[in-house]
Amino acid sequence: MKKKIGVYVCQCGTNIAGTVDVAKIADEIATENEDVAVCRYYKYMCSEPGQKLIRDDIAEMGLDCVVEASCSPKMHEPTFRNAVSQAGMNPYMFEMVNIREHCSWISKNPDLATKKAKDLVKGGISRVAHHQPLQGTRKPVTPAALVVGGGIAGITASLKIANAGYQVYMIEKDEIIGGRMAQFDKTFPTLDCAGCTLTPKTSEVGRHPNVEILTKSEVAEVTGFVGNFKVKVRQKPRYVSTEKCTGCGDCQPVCPIDITSDFEVGLATRHPISRPFPQAIPNTYSILRAGSPPCQTACPAGVNAVGYMNLTGMGKYDEALAVVRERMPFAAVCGRICFHPCESVCKRGLLDDPLAICYTKRFLGDRELARGEFVHPPLKEAKPDKVAIVGAGPAGLSAAYYLAIEGYPVTVFEKLPVAGGMLAVGIPDYRLPRDILNAEIDNLKGMGVEIRTGVAFGTDVTFDSLEAEGYKSFFIATGLHNSMSLKIQGEDLEGVVGGTDLLRKVSLDEPAAIGKKVVIIGGGNVAIDCARSCLRMGADEVIVLYRRSREEMPAWDIEVDEAEHEGVQFMFLAAPTRLIGDGKLSRIEYIRMELGEPDDSGRRRPQPVEGSETVMDVDTVVPAIGQASDPDFITKLDVELERWGTIRAAEGTLATTRPGVFAGGDCALGAASFVEAVAHGRQAAESIHHYLAHGGLRPLTPSETPMDEAVTEDEKRRAKPIPRQEMPRLSEAKRKGNFDEVDLGFTEEMAAAEGRRCLSCSLCCQCGECVRECGPQAIDLRETERVRELEIGAIVVATGIDIFDAGRYPEYGHGRYPDVITNLQFERLCNASGPTGGKVVRPSDGKVPRSVVFVQCVGSRDRAKGNEYCSKVCCMISAKQLSIFKHHNPDGQAYVFYIDNRAGGKGYEEFLRRTIEEDEARYIRGRVARVFREGGRLVVRGEDSLAGMPVEVEADMVVLATGLTAQKDYTAVARALNLSTDQYGFFIESHPKLGPVETSLSGIFLAGGAQGPKDIPESVAQGGAAGAEALALFSVGEVEVEPTVAGVDERLCTGCRTCVELCAYNAVSFSEECKAAFINEALCQGCGTCAAACPVAAIHVQHYTPEQIMAQIEGILA
């Protein structure tokens, strides 16, 4: 049936009529197609009389649909849709054709433009004939706003919304709100103090009941649509609770770390725990931490090395030992035998040498042992449940220590006559003297831990017998004490002693028949210890046979070097094939090897060389190729085992398959290190405590995110010029024939020196000084990162601006000469709470500058540097700053190199005039070429384009008026909110004139510098406007959702499922019962991807159906 169409062509003053012959189009259209009931043209269709034309025609002629040819639909489509709906026509029976931006404005050739405009109108007419009346759905609006950014724009928007009674969540990246303005001293043109205008606002926001401020947080993800956003916010920890902290500031002076302050723009340093200025909101302190430092991340036990090194540097040895003991109970033992992974990743190592973390820990442990004390955290109140620990090795003892602190009665059962496990029987005395070990073990006994040696678990006691005695939980820490067999002929001959057995015999002073010539098989630490022990037990010749080459040896380099110094010979690429002798070992046959392809562990697999067997006389052979668990003991435990015969223990909780039984250390890990065993002990203790207190397994808390490894400029500045301390050692001669300790240990001065070398790269080193100092106990260093989910109705993006990096103009010398500063740094100089307390002095020598040169447009209006726009505010900033400078020293002289003085605001020009007349500032029109030092003073060479000649000005201080740029992390915000940005990174507003605070996404608004460089009045105005937009949404209470979503025609859909995979919002699913695709309208965004892909065209997006678009194509090309 024919549709009655009304066509209206707008002249838009001369914008369209200037090139497009609107009259000609109007009457040609009226004559050419018959279903056009009326075709008019008018000067301003979007004006009230224009819209009235349409409304009257609809009423009188009963038009079915209307085509409007004028400007872009993005501008006036809503206007005309309202006009037609007021006249009773469904708004979707309207089609808008853009003949201004796409026709009249882009062409100088009138008839081509007219032809194009007419084609587009014809396209619109044939499209509108296929339009269907549609009704949008109404969805409720969540009456809560999210303001991203706590600057002046964000604060204004938040106050507008909160004062209207709606909930506001303000998200701020820094520790305080206030944004850039907080750093200013005075504001132009009225010279009133920035602080005085800002702080009332920030405190009002601070204590406003409807506003919740989330500092140190950023938007992670936004889903949903206008009025129904779901926002995920990631909040970094402040470590100081905002309720308890009174802001007294006692904690600040005791903090040992000094870092450069971003708030002071590099002019001063601050402590990680600090508050930028007294009136800051939130008024409490907060701690800046870059994340888990590399050394702490690398340490299996997670010992806070940065903490205790800095404390040692300050001479606070007891506190340092307390920090160590949080994660490592046996400081003295660890300081001697740990393989110190922390030192290999220490950032100081990238500058000169890493810190001697391990040896310093030994000094702390030895100092306490020397005093005979044992300081440990107070034992908690005793608990009834008894815990049995099997094996008194490092894992068992560390579990005993931590359980004792928790207050559990602990009994440790040890098969051998001595406690200490591998520490006692695996590591010879010259590395770990027996008395140090026993002292540390006795400390445990002092805590009430009962250690029963000579009791074999499985034979003397079993699970059942101990359960009968009231033991509720068990920890298996039996380690790996058997040495792997060589599996070659003659291994059972007399004179063949296993590696671990030899060390055990030596430690327990049992007779170990060692011949004159000893051959050790293997390349690990056990082999090296056996070799050095045999030398000390009188062997003349000790040869270590290893089947790979030197690089692949698993033993630590320092150990191998020491062995070589002591005379141990090494035979690489050799492996034993036969041990010859009748009853008693006499000769060993070995074969040459060569390295082939790397195996899956990455080490090159050795292959024997045929026919290279050689025979050698030998008295004793010591196979030390790996440790294994005691087979009959492990199998009797009836817990599940891993492939290599170690006990299967769950990651993190260390629970075995038998409830209440936990396992850790070498017996679960396989041959591992002392520090890993201690770490397992602590984890087992936590699991047992949780198991006994609550039952079941403890939840694993995520560890702190590690910081990045690159060395920053700030860290380089903090590196004190102290070389690494050398560990004094016993001379080779004195080592012969005895087991005295080789390393002699650090003195107090050496440890303190090492402590002061630390860069404290994680900023706050969690040393705990501030915790001890804080009266109201407001500081909790255990706080972790949190993600919060918010239901939000409207979002205001007020992320503000950043300052152009003046270093990109090397010719101006910023960073090379200390007296060349940016205008933000000058602002800090004038600020009373700034680094110089408000006195304008030269950063280099603190003298009062007599002549100051301001250089304008640094990083603005400069296409070469990629910032072509004008930053609007720097001319006025320089004018204000030079007048402040004149107040401070009236006889000073200010020069300003400018291109065009931009003073567009209210009272701006008058203020500028005054600086020129009263403050006698000399304005020189021209760009500056170079700033250089000559004869002790800075010289600014530029040109005076009015005089047409170069000019040089001597200056005590140079201030660069750096331009405003978008925030460095704008891409993260853009991606999270799905907003588009221009090439500089400023967010794109929906229309430069009509919608400066709206974006193309309904429900998301912009305010302040995020939308482009502007001054404070404009930011405040935009903040208010954005607030009003949000309030409009909340007051209406519901929002109409566009009906342009996709729908499936069941009659045509064949169920071929092409569409199901395509939807990014998985709004499309295949329903089995009605054998057709199903689209969930709430999720569908109407992008039409599935409609285009549907092979039978069964899916249509309302208002963008194929029928309509085909008709439009036909209309245009007809």
Added chain:
Amino acid sequence: MTMQETTTFEPLKGQDAPCRVRVVPDDGDQRAYLQTTGYLDPADLCIGRAVEELPRILSIRSPAHHLAAARLLDRLFNVEPPDIAKNMRNALGRSLVLCRHLRKLHLLLLDPNDPFPDHRASAKPAGRRAAVAHRRAETVMHALGLAQEAAAILGGRSDHPLTAIAGGVSRFLKDDYYQRLTEIADACLELVLKIEAFFREDLLNEGGPLHHLSEMEIDPVPTATATEGKIVVKDRSGKVVGDFPPEKTPEKISVRREPWSYLPFASLKNGAAGPDTGEKMPGVFLVGPLARMDNEAETETSETRLTPSDACRAMLADLIRTAERMTDLYKKENFVGPAIRTVPEKMGAEAWAALEGPAGLIVLGATVDGKGIVESIRVVDPIQINNGVRCRIAEAAVAEGLAQNRSHTDIKRRLENSLLLF
């Protein structure tokens, strides 16, 4: 019917391609031209297509072309289909023979003025002769229905089959089909014997309505068949004079066009089948049931004359032979095996294949580019080959009709019936 102006016999019933016979005065004499007015050139359809599509494209020329094209693909990819696939293809071929011959016989039996007598509905006595004729047409249609069902089971559908693909057949048969196929084979044999009987006794014999078919005759022509993939040529007397592989076809058989017919003529190059006898169209030869029949020489045919009734008898003999072979081929064990297809690895550049279809010898040759697109195709099939013989039959029928001064419609009927059989 007078001699002077041209007469046209149009349209001719039951012909595959639309054709007509124009009789033109030729200085006192008459010349009859058999003109084919519409023709689908396979080159238009196949050039530019992917080569593996040939079996389904060429199947519109005749169902047998589907099997010939499948064999062409086997040669191109040089794969040997597994035995059960060969059996399934042969089984389909057998049923296609039945379908084609029974369709021709049914058209032969159609009563010119009442092709669809409806004995059940109309009350008036149809007369004994009409009733008998209808029952005979009924048996032929019954046999044709069964043959079509067999072709549908084996080939996907009876008219444009689908299942023969490169390297074998596209799928196994369902279980209950095997039993159905054996039933069809037995029923077909029984029906075909009955049909052959009443054709021989009632129709083709002395007083029979189709006796007129033996009146017109042409002199015998060489024949050609495809046996075991080679093309065997026999001279007029039926003696084998030579055989050549399909690749040699361009040297042995030439295809040329005449201005007065869209349908090209395929003829043996001179010397291929004995000395040139100087007829109007040299090298005419014959394929089809007649060509196949000689080597068995079951029925008595005078080797001096060639009449449509000989062709009809040859077709009936062919029917019986095929039906017998079907009974032993349509058994479950022939169609059950591990694989129905050997997957081709690499593709050649050119291939030729020959197949003995129901209507006679089909030779296909194709060249392919790197991506497997058909660059050129040569098709030599019964439609083109028998064109020459059919022209001669048409001339003989018109001449005999004029000689005996028969009416226009009478000549037209004989013409149609005789052309139908070649």
Added chain:
Amino acid sequence: MTDYEPKIIAFLCNWCSYVAADAAGVSRFQQAANVRVIRVFCSGMVDPSYVLKAFSSGADAVLVAGCHPGDCHYISGNMKALRRSFLLANLLKEMGVDEGRFRLEWIAASESPRYAEVINEMSESVRQLGPMH
């Protein structure tokens, strides 16, 4: 050939290239008047059938413009357009449509100068190619 004015249909995505087109108009960049714009919500909404419809209805060239990969308002709509463009180009080549007549371009909201340049360059190259049929 001088008075031959090619007719080019351009499918512009509502969030990026249509905004760029408006901005190009607002900043008065001079563009050839051969391009007729059809606004679609995403370049993924452009069905190859529309491109064929345009060519068969008399268009001499078709341009589909969408957001840069990663910037799509609907997350991956432009990726679907990218996938279709290659196969559609092959189909059009087989049907005798010259290479330069169908183009897929990424034009961000801020790249209005690039939009004008693409329009002018495309109009010129299609003018060289001459009328479609």
Added chain:
Amino acid sequence: MKPKIAIVSASGCRACETTMLDIHYGVSALNRWAEIQFWPFVLGSSMADLERIDHLDVCFFSGAIATGSDRAMAEMLRKKCDRLVAVGACAAYGGMPGLKNLKKPATAEAADRGDLPEELALPEQENRVRALDGVDGIDRVDAVVPGCPAPVNLVWAAVSALVCGGEADARITYAAARLPEEMVRPILSGLGPPPGAVFAGEKAVCATCSRKKEEKRFKAVKRPYQAYESTGRCLLEQGLICQGIATREGCGGLCTGVGVPCRGCYGKPPATFDPGAKMVSAISSTFETEKPAEIQKIADDFVDMTGCFYRYTLPAQCMLMKG
């Protein structure tokens, strides 16, 4: 009074016409329902007979318009009969003869007449093969029975709907099961199908195809001569180019059931514009990769798309080559 019908075949392979013969045998005597006035293939009726007939009720027309005589017959039949039915893909969409249009439209090769007497002249070859439906002399056919060849059951549905006025025996219910709702009701009530009705389903072949559909993720093209699973999973999902997703259903997935990919002989589904464009759109949207180089590699493996997507529908539905 029995309706007068004509059954005619233009250029094509006559398989659709033999289907009519099979109907006669399979169903019941055709002339119980109708009076066959013009059927050259079986009755030998000539063009002169056609001129004599003044009015026909229904004409079943199969075969494409490739020569002058086809066009003349088609125009005359259109004038003389109330309902013109296009039977088979050739009449409906141009069928395989339409592939001839892919070559440059050769001017009608004038046969080298030489001394040929005028009356032996053959009918002119059309420069383009056209479908019956939409050839300029005939604006729109009244009904279409698609398929190559047109299946017996749908032809019988058309015959019983148009000729038997709904009293046909139970067979119609079998055919009706495949036809869309809107067509079956008027047929059963004797009114005959709505004008321009297509005797086939409305969905695509996938609706009735017996193969299992899991997820459409297109990794690489696989040619039918390569190895693929002949039973079970959907052929397109295995990489074969099967046009079942963009072809009207009615055949019940006959080809895919037999393990060979569909080639679209039932024409494009009702709501689409161009089958080739829809195949390109549907398959390429589900390409596995998003890297341009890899997409290009997959796209270049699609060979002879025009010959494959428009095999049976080039003259009627290939919008760019239709001319």
